[in-house]
Amino acid sequence: MMEAFDVFVARYYHVTFMVVSCIGLYMLIDSANLVKKVIGLNIFQMSVFLFFVTAAYREGAGPALITEGGGPYANPLPHVIVLTAIVVGVSLTSLALALVVRVYSEYGTLSEDRVEEVMANE
Amino acid sequence: MSFTLEIALAVFVVLTAVSAALLRDVLGAIVVFAAFSLGMSIIWVILQAPDVALTEAAVGAGVMGVLFLLTIAKTARPSYDKVVESVNFKAVAVVGVLLLLLLSTVPALPEVGSPDSPAVQERVDGELTPYGYYVQMTPEDTGVQNAVAAVLVFYRGFDTFGEAVVVFSALVGVLVVLGREVER
Structure with a gap:
């Protein structure tokens, strides 16, 4: 039992990634407010970044600033992918929020249930 | 970097995510989300990813927060009498099953910072x-x-x-x- 616990403690960032991604998913499923859904999407996305950056890390490594005879370094490739993904994430968030503003101007509410009600009545 | 600090940060990130999910007030959720981003950017520094940390701090906690606040300003911030959202147990069950599935893969992953991790091998079979x-x-x-x-x-x-x-x-x-x- 103790050994199984140690396995999880030694991989604490992986466990954090899994827990946080599930919280983000919960927000996506459950939150009635559309803005909170977008926040949930961002939390989910950020947890995946944690998985990538954890994979790139190595005990005693420095950041990937290459010097003669230096090292070891963290893997720069996942960092680049995450940098790209952060910027893409901001683009997606801004588009999603623009759609939320539009939904509000059409239906006068941010609640998913109310929007569905109004659509059913039309 | 001390192990205690790293665990504390991981707990902080999980707690801020949970409070973002449970707070009814959207403005509160946005503020907590910015704190979540800040915690994440400190984790990036610890994981030796300064470029990611800078982008995260500027974009995640900065630009993203402004975008959310602008949305709130242009739409509505509904006021509730309850502070905390009621928990939807069906959704918790679905997410819990997914979490258990994910956690079952943990023993197959390399330890955090392990030098044997496949992503940090300079040579494989020469x-x-x-x-x-x-x-x-x-x-x-x-x-x-x-x-x-x-x-x-x-x-x-x-x-x-x-x-x-x-x-x-x-x-x-x-x-x-x-x-x-x-x-x-």
Whole structure:
């Protein structure tokens, strides 16, 4: 039992990634407010970044600033992918929020249930 | 960096995520989300990813917060008498099953910071891996020290071009979606 616990403690960032991604998913499923859904999407996305950056890390490594005879370094490739993904994430968030503003101007509410009600009545 | 600090940060990040999920007030959720981003950017520093940490702090906690606040300002911030959202047990069950599935893969993953982790092997069977190539050849190939910058604009510049295309399309999308309102 103790050994199984140690396995999880030694991989604490992986466990954090899994827990946080599930919280983000919960927000996506459950939150009635559309803005909170977008926040949930961002939390989910950020947890995946944690998985990538954890994979790139190595005990005693420095950041990937290459010097003669230096090292070891963290893997720069996942960092680049995450940098790209952060910027893409901001683009997606801004588009999603623009759609939320539009939904509000059409239906006068941010609640998913109310929007569905109004659509059913039309 | 001490292990205690890392665990404390992981707990902080999980707690802020939970409070973002449970707070009814949207403004509160946005503020907690900004704190979550800040915690994440400190984790990036600990994981030796300063470039990611800077972007995260500027974009995640900064620009993203402003975008959310602007949305709240343009729409509505419903007021509730309850502070905390009631928990939807069906959704918790679905998410719990997924969490258990994910957790069952944990023993197969390399330990955090393990030198045997596949992503940080310079050579596999004597062959140079992409990681090995980047950390050995970057100064020679590109003349810069920062391997992250070198990969971003030199080795994988085409991906960065794709990213710029995405940003442009999103901008066009935002203008199209919001532009129709101005016309009416």
